[in-house]
Each structure stands twice: as structure tokens, then as C-alpha cells.
Amino acid sequence: MKILVFNCGSSSLKFRLISMPDETELIVGEAQRVGTQTTEPSRIVYKLNGEEQVKQAEMPSQSAALREVMVLLNGIDGMHPDAIGHRLVHGGDRFTEPAAFVDAKAVEDLEAVAGLAPLHNPPAINVVKACRDAYPDLSQFLVFDTAYHATIPDHASTYALPIYLRKTLGLRKYGFHGTSHHFVASEAAAFLGKDLSELNAVSCHLGSGGASLCAIVNGQSVDNTMGYSPLQGLVMSTRSGDLDPAIALELVSREGGDAGAVEKLLNKKSGVLGLSGKSSDIRDVLATVAEGGDPKAQLTADVYIRRLRRYLGAYLTVVGRVDAILFTDTIGELVPAVREAMCRDLDVFGIRVDSAANESAVGDALPGDFAAADSAVRLLAIRTNEELSIARSTFAMARQAA
Amino acid sequence: MKVMLILPANGLQRVLLFELEADGSAKPIAADAINPVVEKVDEAIAKCASTCGDPDVIGFYTPFGGEEFRQIEEIDEQAVAKLENLIPRAPLHVPMLLRAVQAAEKAYPSARRVLVSGSSFFADLPDGERHYAVDEDLRDRLAIRRTGYNGLYHQAAARQAKAERVLSICLEPRPEASAILNGQPVMVTGGATPLEGLPGQTSCGEIDPGMVLILCQQHGLGPEEIAQMLTREGGLKGLAERSTTISELFLDDEADLKLARELFLYRLLQVTGSALAAMNGIDAIVFSGRHARSGNRIGAYLQEKLRLLPSSPSPAISLLETPFEELLLNEVIGGMAAAV
Numbered sequence: 001m002k003i004l005v006f007n008c009g010s011s012s013l014k015f016r017l018i019s020m021p022d023e024t025e026l027i028v029g030e031a032q033r034v035g036t037q038t039t040e041p042s043r044i045v046y047k048l049n050g051e052e053q054v055k056q057a058e059m060p061s062q063s064a065a066l067r068e069v070m071v072l073l074n075g076i077d078g079m080h081p082d083a084i085g086h087r088l089v090h091g092g093d094r095f096t097e098p099a100a101f102v103d104a105k106a107v108e109d110l111e112a113v114a115g116l117a118p119l120h121n122p123p124a125i126n127v128v129k130a131c132r133d134a135y136p137d138l139s140q141f142l143v144f145d146t147a148y149h150a151t152i153p154d155h156a157s158t159y160a161l162p163i164y165l166r167k168t169l170g171l172r173k174y175g176f177h178g179t180s181h182h183f184v185a186s187e188a189a190a191f192l193g194k195d196l197s198e199l200n201a202v203s204c205h206l207g208s209g210g211a212s213l214c215a216i217v218n219g220q221s222v223d224n225t226m227g228y229s230p231l232q233g234l235v236m237s238t239r240s241g242d243l244d245p246a247i248a249l250e251l252v253s254r255e256g257g258d259a260g261a262v263e264k265l266l267n268k269k270s271g272v273l274g275l276s277g278k279s280s281d282i283r284d285v286l287a288t289v290a291e292g293g294d295p296k297a298q299l300t301a302d303v304y305i306r307r308l309r310r311y312l313g314a315y316l317t318v319v320g321r322v323d324a325i326l327f328t329d330t331i332g333e334l335v336p337a338v339r340e341a342m343c344r345d346l347d348v349f350g351i352r353v354d355s356a357a358n359e360s361a362v363g364d365a366l367p368g369d370f371a372a373a374d375s376a377v378r379l380l381a382i383r384t385n386e387e388l389s390i391a392r393s394t395f396a397m398a399r400q401a402a
Numbered sequence: 403m404k405v406m407l408i409l410p411a412n413g414l415q416r417v418l419l420f421e422l423e424a425d426g427s428a429k430p431i432a433a434d435a436i437n438p439v440v441e442k443v444d445e446a447i448a449k450c451a452s453t454c455g456d457p458d459v460i461g462f463y464t465p466f467g468g469e470e471f472r473q474i475e476e477i478d479e480q481a482v483a484k485l486e487n488l489i490p491r492a493p494l495h496v497p498m499l500l501r502a503v504q505a506a507e508k509a510y511p512s513a514r515r516v517l518v519s520g521s522s523f524f525a526d527l528p529d530g531e532r533h534y535a536v537d538e539d540l541r542d543r544l545a546i547r548r549t550g551y552n553g554l555y556h557q558a559a560a561r562q563a564k565a566e567r568v569l570s571i572c573l574e575p576r577p578e579a580s581a582i583l584n585g586q587p588v589m590v591t592g593g594a595t596p597l598e599g600l601p602g603q604t605s606c607g608e609i610d611p612g613m614v615l616i617l618c619q620q621h622g623l624g625p626e627e628i629a630q631m632l633t634r635e636g637g638l639k640g641l642a643e644r645s646t647t648i649s650e651l652f653l654d655d656e657a658d659l660k661l662a663r664e665l666f667l668y669r670l671l672q673v674t675g676s677a678l679a680a681m682n683g684i685d686a687i688v689f690s691g692r693h694a695r696s697g698n699r700i701g702a703y704l705q706e707k708l709r710l711l712p713s714s715p716s717p718a719i720s721l722l723e724t725p726f727e728e729l730l731l732n733e734v735i736g737g738m739a740a741a742v
Contacts, residue, residue: 115620155664159609160601162635163643169621171613227610235535243534244593245606245632247546248614249625254544257625259618266536266611274537296538302530310589313679314672320710348683350712376712 004081008124020395031065063130085394090117091144099393102140148178175224181214183389206331215315237280240270275300324378350376406457444505461734465551467519474737523553550590559688567681573693576602581677606636652696690722
């Protein structure tokens with residue numbers, strides 16, 4: 001079965017056609033410069049049979065981009081999709097299964113959750129609806145970043161707030177990066193020769209943008225460092241992560257009530273960028289620290305690593321009997337220095353790092369285990385693949401329906 | 403020597419008077435009229451002045467102090483100016499403290515006046531712990547930094563434990579935990595204000611800061627309304643949907659407190675894990691504060707969880723039940739001895 005995965009950005013539509021169950025990637029591409037606000041012409045770039053190709057096409061909207069991509073695929077032999085998996089960010093409590101079939105009820109539920117991620121959900125929802133209109137016979141499924149965390153228990157997903165905020169306004173922890181955490185957990189289980197349902201782990205999705213840790217018991221998410229929104233938790237490239245709520249309120253007052261300005265400040269101008277004053281990339285900061293002489297770079301590294309260790313320690317203790325710590329996405333896969341700083345001096349958790357193995361566990365060498373032989377906990381660096389994760393979840397549901 | 407203590411309690415001010423004996427012990431000058439819980443501190447002080455004679459030393463206490471008050475200090479003009487800088491972060495508490503200082507100065511002009519700060523213990527928190535991931539303007543100009551507020555309890559807990567790696571859990575209505583390595587705090591759950599960290603009896607503790615912004619933007623709530631919900635309607639009260647205390651959670655077994663109990667324990671378990679990471683182990687856990695007794699049950703829970711870890715840490719659990727006034731008195735007397 002050929003599964004087409006869509007990943008919608010604000011001005012792009014990424015797509016990947018994957019043959020299942022063999023997991024062969026048939027075509028990978030992206031519709032770029034989608035939307036009328038761009039001055040450069042929009043186009044589709046794609047890789048087919050190892051060759052990069054470009055197709056010019058006018059795409060003033062995501063719906064237009066969808067049409068052009070489908071036309072392209074249907075025009076190439078053997079690239080016609082059998083089912084579609086759409087990636088969406090926030091499914092609230094309406095979407096809790098690994099993949100949801102798109103029927104009339106699902107569309108209703110989509111409208112209901114549109115506002116939960118006001119920048120990300122609406123464009124993706126438009127693509128889903130356009131796809132359904134144009135191809136009513138093509139089975140479509142929705143995979144949400146939040147769905148893997150539907151298993152987080154109440155005592156972890158509840159905030160200590162009055163009932164009005166908790167129930168009427170629905171303020172609770174949702175957690176994000178679910179498709180990634182789910183994927184690396186599955187890969188880790190396979191690597192360790194276990195069933196996913198037997199895996200206990202702490203998964204660290206450390207991306208160049210967002211980042212979160214996930215506590216996993218019996219293959220299921222039991223906690224995530226992000227919250228109702230992606231702002232909570234770790235120090236990220238431009239996001240503050242945790243902040244005293246009284247200070248958040250103080251900042252709104254200072255901005256004359258403009259919460260939007262504070263949201264921008266905490267989401268775009270804080271984190272590694274805010275601390276260093278120079279770069280949002282922790283690799284740049286670590287390079288500066290190695291050179292020495294820049295106190296801000298040192299402070300940035302200290303705060304960044306300490307926050308990671310705070311949550312790592314918390315989740316290792318919550319999970320108890322941990323099989324492995326998983327490291328994934330840009331920083332998790334490519335920056336041994338961060339992994340080493342996170343895992344050093346944690347003998348109390350039975351963690352021992354093999355430094356040489358850590359240095360070589362990057363890029364194409366992954367998946368790799370960089371724990372020392374006598375470590376009680378494996379340390380696995382695993383390449384994430386959200387599109388494949390979506391294809392797996394979609395295929396699991398689509399083959400049942402077929 | 404007579405020592406007067408003036409300390410905040412439940413939005414009011416308590417005034418206590420002690421007589422220091424020759425052997426170093428302190429006798430409370432027990433007369434209800436002299437140790438009143440009153441609304442106007444200047445009235446209380448005036449009442450004291452008329453009945454029991456002048457104190458030699460007056461010790462004031464504030465949980466705050468930022469990084470300005472690193473240890474016990476004489477309250478001179480500089481100290482008053484530093485206190486005034488703290489008003490924006492503590493708009494009710496600090497002005498009340500300053501009024502008490504003025505009243506005491508007027509009533510006992512020749513007494514020594516000293517200030518003990520609950521944050522002093524945290525003056526040297528490591529930078530990585532102290533700072534939030536915000537830009538320089540917020541870090542420095544707005545002095546948005548983490549500190550703790552229950553330093554007297556944590557300091558006493560570390561002394562009692564006599565261990566290298568101590569987790570001090572102060573069970574006050576706004577609880578606070580601190581990881582203390584060789585007598586120095588390396589981690590604390592308090593934040594730039596006492597609201598952050600563990601959930602309290604009515605305070606929310608750590609939440610997603612994005613939700614505060616969403617409440618402003620999407621639900622049109624004003625800052626006072628939000629502050630009220632976070633500080634007075636949240637915490638255990640918000641979870642239980644009724645007023646309750648930490649002691650009620652752990653000394654009784656009320657079914658309707660199940661969510662509050664489980665959430666509180668879960669947060670403490672996470673804090674314990676963070677402390678384990680910060681110190682690579684824990685040798686002792688000490689519970690203090692008004693609800694210290696709940697530490698027996700909480701300690702048992704934590705011990706059970708810690709046994710599951712590869713190294714099976716088994717920290718000694720103890721309670722620090724010294725009343726706060728005694729901790730404060732010892733601090734004031736100690737400060738006097740050091741100054742002499």
C-alpha cells in the first residue's frame with residue numbers, strides 16, 4: 001500500500017510517498033513559497049529515483065498546493081497514493097488514537113480543535129478539507145502530535161488550578177512531539193529486542209526549534225515536558241520554557257496588557273537566543289564556550305543543560321526501572337556534547353557513558369548505543385522520522401479498513 | 403537581654419518578645435497581651451512598649467530579600483532603600499514590613515534593628531539554576547531570577563541532617579524544596595516569586611506560562627482576576643474544589659482529596675528526581691514547616707519509589723519540628739554574636 005504523508009507549514013506543503021509495509025520511500029518533496037504573499041514564484045521540489053527535480057506551479061493557497069502535488073503524483077507511474085496521512089499539531093481531547101479516519105465527524109472535531117494551535121492547525125485543516133473534497137474516495141487519516149500523550153495519567157496532566165480553568169476552559173497538559181517520541185520508542189524497542197509494550201524509557205526529542213522529554217512506561221507516554229502549549233518545559237532555541245507564572249503576568253502588565261507581545265517575546269526572543277544574545281543554535285554556543293572568554297555563552301550552556309538534567313532526573317525517577325534514554329532530532333542525533341553533559345554524574349541512576357561511542361553515534365551511524373558496557377541504562381541515539389511514523393500509524397488503520 | 407521578633411503571619415504581623423537568659427536559652431515573655439496577633443503592627447509595638455520594657459534587639463523577618471540581602475543585616479538607610487526596590491515584586495508584604503520598621507524605630511529608638519531574609523540562603527545559587535532562559539533585559543534590568551523563600555527552614559534542615567546531599571522539603575502553605583550539597587543550595591523550587599514550584603494550598607505552582615497568555619488573549623481575563631485564580635483559588639483548593647491543608651491530605655484519607663494527594667506526591671517525586679540529578683544522589687530528606695508531620699507519609703512514598711532505581715538510594719528521612727520563631731530567634735542571636 002502506498003501512503004502519502006502531508007506535513008503542512010505556514011508557506012509550504014511537505015509530502016512523502018512511502019510504500020508499506022516495506023517502508024520504502026518512493027518520493028520526497030515540498031511545495032515551496034505557497035501563498036500570495038511571496039514575491040518569488042512558487043514551485044514543487046522533489047526527489048524521485050535519486051534525482052532532484054523542480055516543477056513550477058502557481059500555488060496561491062495550501063489547497064492549490066495540494067492539487068498540484070496530487071496532479072504531479074498521479075502523473076508519474078506507480079506514484080498514485082492508496083491512502084493519505086495528515087500531520088497535525090494539536091488534537092485536544094477529541095483525537096486520542098494514533099490515527100483518526102477522516103469522516104464527517106472527524107471534520108467537525110477538526111473545526112473544534114482549530115483554535116488550540118492557531119498558527120499550525122488551520123492551514124493543515126484546510127489541506128484535509130480540500131483533499132477530502134477533491135478525492136472523496138481516497139481514505140484519509142489524521143495523526144496528531146498530541147495523540148501519543150493521551151495516556152498521560154490525570155495526576156500528571158492536571159494543573160493545580162481552579163475547576164473553571166481546568167474543566168470549562170480546558171487548561172491541561174497535552175504534550176507535543178508525540179509522533180517523534182512514539183517513533184523512537186518503537187525503534188528503541190526493536191533495537192533492544194523487546195516488544196514496545198515492554199519498554200520503559202525517557203525519550204529526549206531535542207530539535208533545532210522545539211524540544212521535549214517524554215516519560216514512557218510500557219511503551220506509553222506518561223508525561224511530557226511541554227504543556228497545554230509548546231512553551232512549557234525545556235530551554236529551546238528561541239523559547240524560554242518554564243517561567244514563574246507571576247512573571248508572565250508581570251510582563252503582560254509591562255506591555256500594557258499586550259499578551260501577544262509577551263507571547264512573541266517568550267516564544268521567539270528567549271531560550272538559547274535570549275540567553276546568548278547571539279545565536280539560537282546551541283552548537284554555536286558550545287563552540288564559543290570551548291573557545292572560552294564569553295560569560296554569556298557559558299551562562300547559556302549552564303541554564304540549557306541544567307534544565308535538561310532537571311527533567312531527565314525527574315522522569316528517570318518517575319519511570320523507575322528505565323531500559324533506555326533515547327536521544328533524537330537535530331541536537332539529540334548530532335550533538336554528542338549535549339548528550340554527554342546530560343548524562344554525566346548520574347551514577348545514582350546507573351548511567352555510564354562510553355565517551356568514544358558517544359562521539360561516533362551521529363548521523364548515518366545511528367541508531368547507536370553509547371552507554372558503557374556496565375551501564376544499567378542503555379543510551380540510544382536514534383534518527384527520528386515523523387513521516388514514517390505517520391505512515392505506520394496510517395497504514396495500521398488503513399489495512400484494517402481495506 | 404530582650405529580643406523582639408516581628409514577623410509576617412497570614413497577612414498580619416506577629417510581635418514576640420523573648421528574654422535571653424545567662425545560659426543562652428531564650429524565655430518567651432509569656433503574656434498574651436504582649437504576644438498578640440494584631441492587625442496594626444504599630445499598635446502592637448506601642449502596646450509592648452507600654453507593658454514590658456524596651457527590647458535591646460528587634461529582629462524583622464521577610465521571606466524576600468532578592469540578592470540584596472545576603473545575610474542578616476542592620477536596618478540602616480541603605481537597607482531601607484534596598485527594601486523599597488523589592489516593593490514591585492512584593493507589593494503588600496514589603497510596605498507592611500517598612501511600616502513595622504518605622505513603628506519600631508519610633509517606639510525604641512535605641513534598640514538595634516536587624517533584618518533576616520528567607521532568601522539569603524540562596525544568594526549564591528549556581529548561575530545555571532538562578533537564571534531563566536530569557537534575554538538580558540529581563541534577566542538584568544527586570545532582575546527576573548530564581549530564589550528560594552524559606553531559607554531558615556532549609557538551612558536548619560541541612561544542619562540537622564549532617565549529610566553531604568540533603569533534600570529539604572519545607573511544607574508550608576506554599577511549599578518549597580531545595581537540594582543542598584555540602585550546606586550550599588544547588589536547586590530550589592521557588593522562582594522569581596514564591597508562586598512558582600510546588601503547588602500550595604491555594605497557589606498553582608509550576609504551570610505552562612503560555613496558559614497565562616492564553617487567558618489574557620483568548621478568554622479576556624484581566625491580570626488581577628488571573629492572579630487571584632492562580633494564587634488564591636488554585637493549588638490543593640483548586641484540585642479538591644474546597645479549602646484544605648497539606649496535613650489534611652496526608653494525615654487523613656479523604657476520598658475527595660485523591661487527585662490533590664496524587665498530584666502533590668507526583669510533583670514531589672519529580673522534584674526528588676531533579677535533586678538526585680543535581681547531586682548524583684540524596685543522603686537525607688528533611689521535612690519542615692507547619693505541615694512537617696505529613697513528611698512521614700510522603701517520605702515513605704518517596705523511599706518506596708527510590709528503591710526501584712538501579713542504585714536503590716535509601717536516604718534517611720527526618721522531620722524538623724523546631725518552631726519557626728525559634729529558628730528566627732537563633733538566627734538573630736547568631737547574627738548578634740557574629741557582629742560582636
